Amino acid sequence: xxxxxxxxxxxxxxxxxxxxxxxxxxxxxxxxxxxxxxxxxxxxxxxxxxxxxxxxxxxxxxxxxxxxxxxxxxxxxxxxxxxxxxxxxxxxxxxxxxxxxxxxxxxxxxxxxxxxxxxxxxxxxxxxxxxxxxxxxxxxxxxxxxxxxxxxxxxxxxxxxxxxxxxxxxxxxxxxxxxxxxxxxxxxxxxxxxxxxxxxxxxxxxxxxxxxxxxxxx
Amino acid sequence: xxxxxxxxxxxxxxxxxxxxxxxxxxxxxxxxxxxxxxxxxxxxxxxxxxxxxxxxxxxxxxxxxxxxxxxxxxxxxxxxxxxxxxxxxxxxxxxxxxxxxxxxxxxxxxxxxxxxxxxxxxxxxxxxxxxxxxxxxxxxxxxxxxxxxxxxxxxxxxxxxxxxxxxxxxxxxxxxxxxxxxxxxxxxxxxxxxxxxxxxxxxxxxxxxxxxxxxxxxxxxx
Numbered sequence: 001x002x003x004x005x006x007x008x009x010x011x012x013x014x015x016x017x018x019x020x021x022x023x024x025x026x027x028x029x030x031x032x033x034x035x036x037x038x039x040x041x042x043x044x045x046x047x048x049x050x051x052x053x054x055x056x057x058x059x060x061x062x063x064x065x066x067x068x069x070x071x072x073x074x075x076x077x078x079x080x081x082x083x084x085x086x087x088x089x090x091x092x093x094x095x096x097x098x099x100x101x102x103x104x105x106x107x108x109x110x111x112x113x114x115x116x117x118x119x120x121x122x123x124x125x126x127x128x129x130x131x132x133x134x135x136x137x138x139x140x141x142x143x144x145x146x147x148x149x150x151x152x153x154x155x156x157x158x159x160x161x162x163x164x165x166x167x168x169x170x171x172x173x174x175x176x177x178x179x180x181x182x183x184x185x186x187x188x189x190x191x192x193x194x195x196x197x198x199x200x201x202x203x204x205x206x207x208x209x210x211x212x213x214x215x216x217x218x
Numbered sequence: 219x220x221x222x223x224x225x226x227x228x229x230x231x232x233x234x235x236x237x238x239x240x241x242x243x244x245x246x247x248x249x250x251x252x253x254x255x256x257x258x259x260x261x262x263x264x265x266x267x268x269x270x271x272x273x274x275x276x277x278x279x280x281x282x283x284x285x286x287x288x289x290x291x292x293x294x295x296x297x298x299x300x301x302x303x304x305x306x307x308x309x310x311x312x313x314x315x316x317x318x319x320x321x322x323x324x325x326x327x328x329x330x331x332x333x334x335x336x337x338x339x340x341x342x343x344x345x346x347x348x349x350x351x352x353x354x355x356x357x358x359x360x361x362x363x364x365x366x367x368x369x370x371x372x373x374x375x376x377x378x379x380x381x382x383x384x385x386x387x388x389x390x391x392x393x394x395x396x397x398x399x400x401x402x403x404x405x406x407x408x409x410x411x412x413x414x415x416x417x418x419x420x421x422x423x424x425x426x427x428x429x430x431x432x433x434x435x436x437x438x439x440x
Binding site: 048052070071074078080082085086088089102103 | 236307
């Protein structure tokens with residue numbers, strides 16, 4: 001479903017990686033690894049269509065994502081470094097307004113249920129600026145609980161979370177893969193996802209700053 | 219489509235209500251700048267009447283400028299702008315909603331205050347009415363045109379100054395026709411021509427500016 005062929009990323013004068021190719025089908029997860037600065041986030045942003053690739057092509061269901069545009073974006077759920085949470089709004093308002101902007105049907109009950117699942121019960125009506133870093137991350141991840149879009153692109157989803165929340169996110173990803181969804185994620189923590197096939201992609205190696213990568217299947 | 223625009227407007231208004239300091243600051247800036255002129259120029263009624271349209275309009279431009287940098291900066295900082303850009307609708311529509319919300323928060327208070335502040339300048343009733351009407355028609359154009367500048371200077375250090383340099387020259391036609399409408403009323407020519415041109419600028423500003431703004435935002439997000 002998601003195919004990348006010979007992607008190249010150039011940031012300023014530096015070439016972060018080149019010749020990255022992979023293919024991901026329904027029920028599979030791509031586990032993106034690499035040192036800091038090896039271009040993981042850049043690759044994720046490329047997959048979302050936010051940053052254009054210096055060369056190479058990304059295809060979704062056989063068509064280049066540049067041409068698909070809105071059709072592709074309606075199947076994409078991106079969770080970036082930043083939480084995309086409004087500090088002035090409560091977790092509940094954040095969740096509902098995010099769903100409304102993405103034109104997803106999410107009623108208040110399922111939103112409350114999602115917040116309860118991520119452990120924010122009793123904090124629904126507290127402005128997010130009073131929450132701790134981990135709680136903010138949980139509020140951001142609550143989006144995933146009822147998320148039905150096919151492709152999840154997650155940038156370091158486990159950052160700032162405690163072990164219980166990490167397990168919960170892993171379970172959510174597992175359930176998503178079981179439904180036939182796709183996930184691309186970066187993380188520096190090794191977390192086992194309960195279901196689905198996992199592919200690993202290494203970006204960059206130590207020698208000569210020359211970007212190489214390896215694709216292994218587990 | 220309408221649902222989306224309403225969702226954006228609702229969200230931005232709610233955020234503005236939770237952060238009233240911004241609205242209050244820009245509105246008070248407008249009140250104070252306008253009120254300083256009668257004090258500085260002196261109580262000569264004829265002179266004040268001549269100055270009034272220009273002073274009110276320039277103060278409205280500057281007050282709008284004050285609130286522009288935050289139009290996209292907050293969303294950019296906390297990552298919500300990325301989510302908006304990845305929403306399955308054209309980004310231009312979302313920007314359109316944000317422009318409307320910005321006008322409701324930053325432009326409409328100026329329009330409502332203008333008749334009260336105009337009294338300080340001894341404006342006649344018909345001139346006050348035309349002044350308010352010209353601001354009502356013209357301030358949406360300020361929000362629309364300003365959005366382009368705000369998007370182009372997004373993430374730039376010292377963006378505020380650059381934003382003024384970029385946007386204020388583009389406000390010149392709005393200023394000329396807005397203040398001109400009041401002058402024309404006072405001199406007995408009738409404000410229709412000026413107001414029509416102002417209306418054209420406002421339509422252009424509100425309906426066409428979101429698309430270049432969306433393009434600029436996509437560049438800023440790369």
